[in-house]
Ligand code: SF4
């Protein structure tokens with residue numbers, strides 16, 4: 408669907424990629440083959456959000472011919488970054504068809520994606536964590552639980568990213584981190600590299616959007632950040648079932 412193909416590209420870098428292809432027969436894969444015919448299949452992984460009418464018809468067709476349908480990546484699962492645009496919007500796939508599960512992330516972390524593929528190959532259930540990023544964050548010892556520090560930035564400046572791998576929790580440094588509301592499962596890769604969590608794995612509870620509202624109301628946010636709607640729309644555009 409509408410995507411940057413980043414999620415599907417991740418597939419090729421997975422350790423289990425050769426094994427996965429050995430054990431599956433690809434029915435339809437427009438990213439690598441020109442084959443246009445959709446065939447009955449066991450599993451469909453759909454990447455990208457819905458931003459055009461024709462895509463609704465296509466996913467409805469996929470739902471009919473696939474035994475299981477999964478949303479691959481945060482665009483497919485939550486609408487994704489297209490919703491930062493003032494002119495365009497992207498809906499999650501689940502707005503239009505029933506999905507059997509999501510593989511979140513922008514793109515999905517390789518360990519999570521790999522474990523998911525192993526589970527479907529072995530016909531096992533795959534469960535996402537119900538804990539948040541802070542639970543496994545290496546910076547959690549220094550979290551400012553009273554949220555007194557003024558939050559003035561969405562990201563640290565370049566000098567801070569390169570230095571000392573941010574020894575303190577981002578919230579204690581005045582940088583917005585959505586880790587308290589975001590599902591863990593990426594091994595804190597952004598945080599370890601010096602960037603705060605933006606929420607791409609979604610919420611362990613039902614709605615990331617309402618959790619963000621509650622969370623932001625507790626923070627001491629700068630006026631500039633108070634009016635930045637992108638915090639809400641990156642991975643949590645409110646959705647309505649049609
Ligand atoms: S979730 Fe991220 S990586 Fe995947 S298609 Fe959307 S923007 Fe690209």
Ligand code: SF4
Nearest residue numbers: 541544576577584586
């Ligand atoms: S708020 Fe962010 S940096 Fe702080 S402990 Fe949680 S995930 Fe780590």
